[in-house]
Each structure stands twice: as structure tokens, then as C-alpha cells.
Amino acid sequence: MPKHNFNDLMAFVVVARESSFTRAAAHLGITQSAVSQVVSGLETRLKIRLLTRTTRSVSLTAAGERLLQSIGHRFDEIECELDALTELxxxxxxxxxxxxxxxxxxxxxxxxxxxxxxxxxxxxxxxxxxxxxxxxxxxxxxxxxxxxxxxxxxxxxxxIGPDVRMAVVATPEYFTEHGLPKTPRDLVAHRCINTRFPTYGGVDAWEFEQKGKKLKVRVDGQLVFNTSTHVPEAVLDGVGIAYLPEEEFAPYLNEGRLMRVLEDWCPAFSxxxxxxxxxxxxxxxxxxxxxxxxxxxxxx
CATH class of the missing domain: 3.40.190.10 (Periplasmic binding protein-like II)
Structure with missing residues (x-):
């Protein structure tokens, strides 16, 4: 029985993982047509279809899924071992x-x-x-x-870093107009800037702890982000109250442009x-x- 060319198996693995001949070609550094021909040749030799192709997508057949599960990790192991050889x-x-x-x-x-x-x-x-x-x-x-x-x-x-503390902040002008929250539950009456991270799907609850008592508060407001990058800017513009690790607000707290509240409800954590x-x-x-x-x- 003739030996298989492992290049075609590698091309199949990359196409299967990328779900795209175009992205696979970019990853492999060859043309899209060359990738298509290599994978088609593999299917011909195996006498079974591995991929279902449409004009918009590429998906695995049952046989393709089985092949990917059986050989994909082996290519990963080979790649790790080749990297390890750089010790020499x-x-x-x-x-x-x-x-x-x-x-x-x-x-x-x-x-x-x-x-x-x-x-x-x-x-x-x-x-x-x-x-x-x-x-x-x-x-x-x-x-x-x-x-x-x-x-x-x-x-x-x-x-890779020190312990972290969360901080609840807004501008002094916001607190002058709307008052200071005395407990985390008071936040439900304020305009708050929320985040919606993909892991949880919904808007994240704000988590607090004091003397071993843990409390989660779901707040509301006009603005929701899916990253923290622009939250400080929104707080500085007076949109409302925000809740992030204190280091993200540190320069503005030091300058007095932002004011921190509920600090005794925000203990340090890993x-x-x-x-x-x-x-x-x-x-x-x-x-x-x-x-x-x-x-x-x-x-x-």
C-alpha cells in the first residue's frame, strides 16, 4: 500500500479548523486553488468525501470529523516537538x-x-x-x-501581577447631582455603565464583599460595552458610574477627575x-x- 503524503493531511486539518479554503491558504502560504486540489486529491485517494463545500461555507462530513479528531492533535504534538528542538x-x-x-x-x-x-x-x-x-x-x-x-x-x-481590587467610580459632578451610594444596593437607582462579556452572554453583575458577606448587584444605564477600553472615557464624560479594576481608573483618581465610592465593599483578590x-x-x-x-x- 503506497504511503500517504502528510502534506495533504495537514492541508485538510487546516481547512477543517479554519472552515475556509481562503483562510487555510493564507495560513499555509499557498494559493486557494492549490489547497482545494490537495484536499480533493486526498478525498480521491481515500474514496470518501471529507468536506461539504458550498459557495459560502465549508463544513465537515462525518468522515471528515472522525479524521480531524484522530489526527489533528498529532500534528499539534509534532509541531510542539519541532519547537522543542530549538533547545539545540x-x-x-x-x-x-x-x-x-x-x-x-x-x-x-x-x-x-x-x-x-x-x-x-x-x-x-x-x-x-x-x-x-x-x-x-x-x-x-x-x-x-x-x-x-x-x-x-x-x-x-x-x-504575573499583584492582587487586584475593583473600583466603583464616577465624576465628582455626577455624585454632586445624584448623591453618593451608601451600599451596593443603592447603585440600582443610579445610571451605571455596563459590560457584556461573551462568556456569560448577559450583562455582568457587579460583585461586592464586606466582612465575608458577598453581594451581586445588577445595575442599569444607557451604555453597555463588550470591552473595558472605553469605559473610563465614558465615565469622564459624565455618563454614569463604572466598575472596573482600580488600576484602569488610577490616573484619573490621582488627578481628582474621578471619585471612588464603596471602597470598603471591594476587597483585594488574586x-x-x-x-x-x-x-x-x-x-x-x-x-x-x-x-x-x-x-x-x-x-x-
């Missing part, structure tokens, strides 16, 4: 893919990793800015960044962690990224 080189190389929110990119990832990229020009970094809790194994990320208390127990979690599968065999490039991000403990 003077300079580690390879791509490290991390999914995270945008604020931690500005405050932590780029400041710590840009020097690493300058030192090791063969390392590439891909940052996926996403507020959903991505399945980093299924989506083929090397790691993700979350607050420590939200990381799954079967993951390795490396602290900050940002880099997390990745415990069974993952780290490449030299990934190990360098982890070391660069690992939070340094203050000297005793």
Missing part, C-alpha cells in the same frame, strides 16, 4: 499564542515581552484580544491570561495569571515567555 540552537524560536484582555496587554504583557522579542528575534508573539473564556486547548493557544480565581484547577497558573495545560511540554520559546511574565516577589 543558540536562539530559541517559534510562535507563542496567548489569549487575553486588552488592558493586561498594555500594563503587563507588552512591557515585559517586548524586551524578550528584541533579545530573541526568532520568537514570534501572537496576542488574541478576547474577553470570552476561550478553550485554549481546542483553539490551539499556548496560554491565556485571567484573574487567578477564574482559572480552571487542571491548569498551571503562574502569577490578580492576573498566565495559565496553560499541565500536560503541555513547553517549548524553549514558551518557557522564556513564562519567565519574563512571572511576577517578581518583592525582596524581604
Amino acid at each position: 540552537r543558540d536562539k530559541p524560536a517559534g510562535t507563542v499564542r496567548i489569549t487575553c484582555g486588552d488592558h493586561v496587554v498594555k500594563t503587563t504583557l507588552l512591557p515585559r515581552l517586548l524586551p524578550l522579542l528584541r533579545e530573541y528575534p526568532d520568537i514570534r508573539l501572537e496576542l488574541d484580544i478576547n474577553y470570552g473564556f476561550r478553550d485554549i486547548v481546542a483553539d490551539r493557544f499556548d496560554a491565556g491570561v485571567r484573574f487567578g480565581e477564574t482559572v480552571d484547577l487542571d491548569m498551571i497558573a503562574v502569577p 490578580g492576573y495569571h498566565l495559565y496553560y495545560p499541565s500536560r503541555r511540554q513547553p517549548s524553549p520559546a514558551f518557557s522564556l515567555v513564562v519567565d519574563a511574565l512571572r511576577a517578581k516577589r518583592p525582596a524581604a
Whole structure:
């Protein structure tokens, strides 16, 4: 029996994962027609259809789904082993893919990793800015960044920042006009700026804690975002009250442009962690990224 050309299997895996010949071609660095011909040739040799093609989409047949599940992870393992071989080189190389929110990119990832990229020009970094809790194994990320208390127990979690506190803020002018909330429940009578993150679907409740008592409050207002990027700007414009990690408001609090309330209801909690599968065999490039991000403990 003639041996199969593994290039056609790799092309099939990429098309199946991308659900697109166009995106697969860009990933593989060849033309769309070449990818189509390679996959068609594979189907001909196997004498079974693997993909259902329409003018708008590409989907897996039952046979295609079975083949992807049986061989896809093996290509991932091969790629990891090839990356690991860079230990034998003077300079580690390879791509490290991390999914995270945008604020931690500005405050932590780029400041710590840009020097690493300058030192090791063969390392590439891909940052996926996403507020959903991505399945980093299924989506083929090397790691993700979350607050420590939200990381799954079967993951390795490396602290990359200090503990975090949430802050409830608005402009002094807003509080002069509408009054100060004395307890979290008072927030339901105020205009609040909400966030709707994809993991939960609905608008997120604001979480508080005081002396071991936890409280969730669902607030309302005229403005909802799906990221935190523009929330401080909206607060400064007087739209209403916002609730985010205090570091996102720190410059404006220090300048007196924003005012904080309910501080005694916002205790510190475990900050940002880099997390990745415990069974993952780290490449030299990934190990360098982890070391660069690992939070340094203050000297005793």
C-alpha cells in the first residue's frame, strides 16, 4: 500500500479548523486553488468525501470529523516537538499564542515581552484580544491570561501581577447631582455603565464583599460595552458610574477627575495569571515567555 503524503493531511486539518479554503491558504502560504486540489486529491485517494463545500461555507462530513479528531492533535504534538528542538540552537524560536484582555496587554504583557522579542528575534508573539473564556486547548493557544480565581484547577497558573481590587467610580459632578451610594444596593437607582462579556452572554453583575458577606448587584444605564477600553472615557464624560479594576481608573483618581465610592465593599483578590495545560511540554520559546511574565516577589 503506497504511503500517504502528510502534506495533504495537514492541508485538510487546516481547512477543517479554519472552515475556509481562503483562510487555510493564507495560513499555509499557498494559493486557494492549490489547497482545494490537495484536499480533493486526498478525498480521491481515500474514496470518501471529507468536506461539504458550498459557495459560502465549508463544513465537515462525518468522515471528515472522525479524521480531524484522530489526527489533528498529532500534528499539534509534532509541531510542539519541532519547537522543542530549538533547545539545540543558540536562539530559541517559534510562535507563542496567548489569549487575553486588552488592558493586561498594555500594563503587563507588552512591557515585559517586548524586551524578550528584541533579545530573541526568532520568537514570534501572537496576542488574541478576547474577553470570552476561550478553550485554549481546542483553539490551539499556548496560554491565556485571567484573574487567578477564574482559572480552571487542571491548569498551571503562574502569577504575573499583584492582587487586584475593583473600583466603583464616577465624576465628582455626577455624585454632586445624584448623591453618593451608601451600599451596593443603592447603585440600582443610579445610571451605571455596563459590560457584556461573551462568556456569560448577559450583562455582568457587579460583585461586592464586606466582612465575608458577598453581594451581586445588577445595575442599569444607557451604555453597555463588550470591552473595558472605553469605559473610563465614558465615565469622564459624565455618563454614569463604572466598575472596573482600580488600576484602569488610577490616573484619573490621582488627578481628582474621578471619585471612588464603596471602597470598603471591594476587597483585594488574586490578580492576573498566565495559565496553560499541565500536560503541555513547553517549548524553549514558551518557557522564556513564562519567565519574563512571572511576577517578581518583592525582596524581604
